[in-house]
Amino acid sequence: MARRAIEWLRGEGLVADDAADRAIAVHPDPELATGSSDEQLARRVARELRELYGARLKQVVLFGSRARGDADPDSDMDLIVVLDPMDDRWAEHDRMDELLWRETLESGIVISAIPLSVSDLAEPKTMALMQARVEGRAVG
Template sequence: MMTKKRSLEKVQPLLEEFKRELRRIYGSRLKRLIVYGSYARGEASEGSDLDLLVVLDRVDDPLAERERLSDVILDLSLRYGIVVSVLVASEASLERPSPLFLNLKREGVTV
């Protein structure tokens, strides 16, 4: 098991590349990228997936937005050998009292 800092350092090149692609696709609609799950907690091990939340100014259809990113996600997963799991949400939806969003507030790391 790695520390939180080492977990994030390990995936930093992937995160930087993903952020570049997100900026290209969304421009100013992109508000932030949050790592959550085992990498955010410093508990990642070999085979752990990288859980990411893409936060946009607004999202009409989260599944359509996720599909829009599917080629980028697949490419990064294959090249870096890490399964990348992505959710897309709006800033406003993060205020909802869902277990996922409460957990994100507790352990998520904005990158």
């Protein structure tokens, strides 16, 4: 239960990533996988995105098979990158492309990111985004 609360606080931006990581290490939740390599990679990418975007980055959400824990070795890593403001989705893809490719080459896992505005995530218009909102886990 403590880990879920800490994850929620992190997702809401009320606790810094490093403080949340320390708290999770002290208060593991036996019902949730802790410190998986997928989660560690997603958090590392989220930290790099925070450096790239600063205050514009509102949240990074891991979704898909790697969030559910049923990924195959060849599965990609799917991230939602919530930005405010977010004017041009393609420009944001271009902006984060080098970072994502560097992490892809280092990890051997293809990392895909979907830039969204706060309102896009709050009111998803596609089934894929609705599913991502349900199964997704905040990682930054």
